[in-house]
Amino acid sequence: MSTDSAKRVYLVVNPHSGYGGHLHSLNGIRQAARAADMPLVEYTTRGPEDATRYVRTIARSARAVIVWGGDGTVNEVAAGLAGSDVPILPCPAGTENLLAKELRVPGDPYKIVQVVRAGRVVDCDMGLINGRSFMLIIGVGFDGEVVRRLAAGRTGHISHLSYFWPIWRTFWEHDFPRMRIVADGEEIFNDYGLAFIGNISRYAVGLRICRDARYDDGLLDLVVFGCREQTALVLHAAWTLLRRHPLKGDVVYRQFRNLRIETDQPVPSQVDGDVGPSTPLDISVAPSRLRLIIPPADERRSYWPWA
Ligand SMILES: [Mg+2]
Numbered sequence: 001m002s003t004d005s006a007k008r009v010y011l012v013v014n015p016h017s018g019y020g021g022h023l024h025s026l027n028g029i030r031q032a033a034r035a036a037d038m039p040l041v042e043y044t045t046r047g048p049e050d051a052t053r054y055v056r057t058i059a060r061s062a063r064a065v066i067v068w069g070g071d072g073t074v075n076e077v078a079a080g081l082a083g084s085d086v087p088i089l090p091c092p093a094g095t096e097n098l099l100a101k102e103l104r105v106p107g108d109p110y111k112i113v114q115v116v117r118a119g120r121v122v123d124c125d126m127g128l129i130n131g132r133s134f135m136l137i138i139g140v141g142f143d144g145e146v147v148r149r150l151a152a153g154r155t156g157h158i159s160h161l162s163y164f165w166p167i168w169r170t171f172w173e174h175d176f177p178r179m180r181i182v183a184d185g186e187e188i189f190n191d192y193g194l195a196f197i198g199n200i201s202r203y204a205v206g207l208r209i210c211r212d213a214r215y216d217d218g219l220l221d222l223v224v225f226g227c228r229e230q231t232a233l234v235l236h237a238a239w240t241l242l243r244r245h246p247l248k249g250d251v252v253y254r255q256f257r258n259l260r261i262e263t264d265q266p267v268p269s270q271v272d273g274d275v276g277p278s279t280p281l282d283i284s285v286a287p288s289r290l291r292l293i294i295p296p297a298d299e300r301r302s303y304w305p306w307a
Helices: 020-035 050-058 071-081 098-102 109-118 142-152 160-173 230-241 297-303
Strands: 008-013 040-044 062-069 088-092 120-129 132-134 137-140 178-183 186-198 220-226 251-256 258-263 269-271 281-294
Touching: 008 020, 008 050, 020 040, 020 062, 020 109, 050 062, 050 071, 062 071, 062 109, 071 088, 071 098, 071 132, 071 281, 088 098, 088 109, 109 281, 137 142, 137 281, 142 160, 142 186, 142 269, 160 230, 178 220, 178 251, 186 251, 220 230, 220 281
Parallel strands: 008 040, 008 062, 062 088, 088 281
Antiparallel strands: 120 132, 120 281, 137 186, 137 269, 178 186, 178 258, 186 220, 220 251, 258 281
């Protein structure tokens, strides 16, 4: 990381992310930063998109931004700092922390401060869907329907359990749409199914759907599960759990720069876990749009021995 001492390290906190234990760790970060003589400028977000507005105002004076929240908060900070030189460090402090897990950012406050001081700065691609940016993964069809139902019935904090009924009901009621998919000018799918587009490999609850996806290769990864009925979806899910799916059955796996997905009727999508636009979708990669701080290569394994 740059050592320009005139610039400050900022800590952007989403007070509504995660659980009580994370507040304890937040105090730990403050203490660890003080002990390391690294003053933090702390900002607590006030509502949706506040983080984006705030980080735009500090882009010139920031040496780095530590993001204390889940993937939603990371997305907002990324949207505000895309195209700038300011690197961000996403901490695993939300319900879902796919990017922090992908980067193997530790949860321990002292180790987080150590990563800010001694970590590596790397470039990260972002994706664009119908003109709006995304960081992680898109689902088209089944997955979009689940998130749409969840948002419609949402009453408060979301946990993994909140997804149970939306998934259950979507599973029984979903009609798999016919999708025409064109990747870099070539039609690669024209059948019934569901699709995922990933900038990273991880998906919710530890699944790796876009299993070869890398955030820094200038490409996005597409997985299409050919599927017309519920039993086929169960088989796809089983193979995905076994991390074998691109080798089995009616599956397309492909990397691309530009993608178009069309359907007969509008089909919902989810984008990074939130309700996204409906089809038709135009998806492309914006290479090296964001800078990240990641743990030093030799330490990454010791933080996440199982990953
Ligand atoms: Mg990639």
